[in-house]
Amino acid sequence: MSQKLTTKQEVEQFLSQYDTFLFDCDGVLWLGTHILPKVVETLTLLRSLGKKLIFVTNNSTKSRREYTQKFEKFGLTVTAEEIFGSAFASAVYLKNVAKLPKEKSKVWVLGQSGIEEELAEVGIESLGGSNQALDEEFTTESPFLKLDPEVGAVIAGLDTKVNYHRLAITLQYLLQPDVKFIATNIDSTYPQKGMILPGAGSIIESVAFASGRTPVACGKPNQAMMEAIVAQHGFDKKRACMVGDRLNTDMKFGRDGGLGTLLVLTGIETVDKIHALEASEQPLYFADKLGDIFELLQ
Ligand SMILES: O=C(O)[C@H](O)[C@H](O)COP(=O)(O)O
Numbered sequence: 411m412s413q414k415l416t417t418k419q420e421v422e423q424f425l426s427q428y429d430t431f432l433f434d435c436d437g438v439l440w441l442g443t444h445i446l447p448k449v450v451e452t453l454t455l456l457r458s459l460g461k462k463l464i465f466v467t468n469n470s471t472k473s474r475r476e477y478t479q480k481f482e483k484f485g486l487t488v489t490a491e492e493i494f495g496s497a498f499a500s501a502v503y504l505k506n507v508a509k510l511p512k513e514k515s516k517v518w519v520l521g522q523s524g525i526e527e528e529l530a531e532v533g534i535e536s537l538g539g540s541n542q543a544l545d546e547e548f549t550t551e552s553p554f555l556k557l558d559p560e561v562g563a564v565i566a567g568l569d570t571k572v573n574y575h576r577l578a579i580t581l582q583y584l585l586q587p588d589v590k591f592i593a594t595n596i597d598s599t600y601p602q603k604g605m606i607l608p609g610a611g612s613i614i615e616s617v618a619f620a621s622g623r624t625p626v627a628c629g630k631p632n633q634a635m636m637e638a639i640v641a642q643h644g645f646d647k648k649r650a651c652m653v654g655d656r657l658n659t660d661m662k663f664g665r666d667g668g669l670g671t672l673l674v675l676t677g678i679e680t681v682d683k684i685h686a687l688e689a690s691e692q693p694l695y696f697a698d699k700l701g702d703i704f705e706l707l708q
């Protein structure tokens with residue numbers, strides 16, 4: 411049974427088990443541009459206790475560089491090496507696993523600057539994405555219908571500017587069987603302040619359905635992302651805890667990786683969702699919010 415953190419002793423006992431914490435971002439640290447209560451204090455406290463902090467987000471709209479700027483706005487100094495985003499995971503997958511041949515080395519992006527920037531970082535040329543010409547209404551005269559024969563893959567992720575034009579051109583590439591199909595992540599929804607919005611998975615599902623294809627999904631819970639994080643930071647997974655707000659991505663990612671798990675209720679899930687699960691599928695711990703760690707220790 412999942413244990414709720416409600417007292418100082420419980421928090422101390424929880425913290426004593428782990429040296430490394432992997433934090434999901436949307437719904438755990440912040441909701442869009444709103445930082446959640448006592449998050450800064452909690453992260454600062456954990457750092458002062460000598461804990462290693464790593465940030466693992468499925469939100470592909472920003473690159474690791476752009477995330478460092480977002481952290482900075484909240485007064486938190488976090489390096490790009492401490493951040494793993496699904497845009498980065500997808501770029502690394504393309505570069506190291508999918509290995510596109512030279513003549514098919516470009517990528518069509520259904521998504522935002524995070525994906526474009528991470529692809530550029532690993533030396534991959536991208537098309538589509540944030541190109542403003544795609545904001546225009548789709549017609550059969552679209553210049554993008556002249557497909558680039560050098561495109562060898564589609565990467566699809568969260569895109570708040572998604573429209574019929576972008577979906578239509580993405581489909582044209584996906585109808586080519588030799589073009590690989592990569593999804594940054596599978597989240598059906600994500601939390602914003604006061605509302606739940608359609609997530610990357612809901613957008614990707616549209617072109618997956620139209621093309622009859624299933625993408626390789628690179629973000630949480632894919633354990634390739636976990637292995638990349640462990641390879642970079644070299645921590646003991648048994649002494650690490652995944653903190654998240656979603657069961658089928660964050661908690662599965664932690665559980666499958668052999669980490670401890672803490673679910674916070676500031677994003678997607680509710681306490682009823684936890685209790686509806688088999689004991690073996692429940693997170694080890696849950697809390698109303700991440701900031702409870704700081705508040706309960708006072
Ligand atoms: O739809 C998305 O891309 C995701 O729901 C979302 O942004 C998740 O981000 P995370 O909670 O992993 O930080």
Ligand SMILES: [Mg+2]
Nearest residue numbers: 434436437655
């Ligand atoms: Mg989240």
